[in-house]
Amino acid sequence: MYDTTLSETRRRDWDGDATGTLRLAIVGCGNYARSVSIPAIVEGRYAEATVAVSGDPDKRASLADEFGVTAVDYDEYEAGAATDEYDAVYVATPNRLHLPHVRTAASHGKHVICEKPLEATVARAEELVAACEDAGVRLMTAYRMQTDPVMRRLREFVADGGIGDLRRATGDFAFPVLGGGRDPDQWRLDGRLAGGGALYDVGVYPLNTARFLAGDDPVAVSATTRSPDPAFDEVDQYADFRVEFDDWVGGFSAAFSGREHTFLELLGSDGRVAVESAFQPGVARDVTVETAEGRVAVADAGADETVEEFDYFAHAVLSDGDIEPDGADGLVDMRTLKAIQESAASGARVEL
Incomplete structure (x- = not known):
């Protein structure tokens, strides 16, 4: 399969x-x-x-x-x-x-x-x-990740029981927002303009992509955030958050400092899928699938998902087709991000 x-x-x-x-x-x-x-x-x-x-x-x-x-x-x-x-x-x-x-x-x-x-x-x-x-x-x-063909194939694989019952997902996105001489006065560090820091800007990628692959919405979250660097006094520099679903749990992290890195893994009762370089724009994905049938690894999988994203949107409008990542999908994540911030502030688990 x-x-x-x-x-x-x-x-x-x-x-x-x-x-x-x-x-x-x-x-x-x-x-x-x-x-x-x-x-x-x-x-x-x-x-x-x-x-x-x-x-x-x-x-x-x-x-x-x-x-x-x-x-x-x-x-x-x-x-x-x-x-x-x-x-x-x-x-x-x-x-x-x-x-x-x-x-x-x-x-x-x-x-x-x-x-x-x-x-x-x-x-x-x-x-x-x-x-x-x-x-x-x-x-x-x-x-854009929802339109990357490799993510769409993996969603089909998971939905068809390729890894059995999903038990856990993990995902990370680290982006050095001040690296390469980037402006410290940028809007991403302005709490009012951004709404959140690493959580909002890059943490939403593993959250939404895992939701997309599994076809599920969160039911509860718990989280911690920290900003040891004074440059991030208005937003979170690091965020670690646990997201509960009805039958599985996700453990995700987001960072605005450190070496750039992205990764996504889904663990099931009968197998595993993992994607290296999972979220950077225009970067080839390295995909590994492990099941009882064996192990397959494919380098340079997928397409330029940003090209796919705009063509997907245009095609849907031109043909009056469905748009999966619609406003309702965006609102699920907005409410989840808010709950994550509330959990990080209170130290308590927050239900959705």
């Missing part, structure tokens, strides 16, 4: 009869959007970047020159500038700014793909989802 699973780690199971191209406005053109997201959109099949929204005039000029987009500022975006040049909006601004930018997109009748976590607080995330529902526009939470 696992031979078939690991031989199809580039198959798009969602790619059907969509025709045309979805034109995207990129709202928030920081380093990630410029260096990862926009190039992925350009590389893909179903989406194209046609408008860029930035508050920096030099950046607007650079984006227009490099990508051939129409560049506007935030006031122009809110006022409806260039709405005839895009069909949907990709929101990649700091977490606490997602709500107003999504609300603007919805008011213009534009579909939305919004970076995760959806917002800085649960209440604001709920308003964001409601704004899209009230306007009748599609909303996708930008969980």
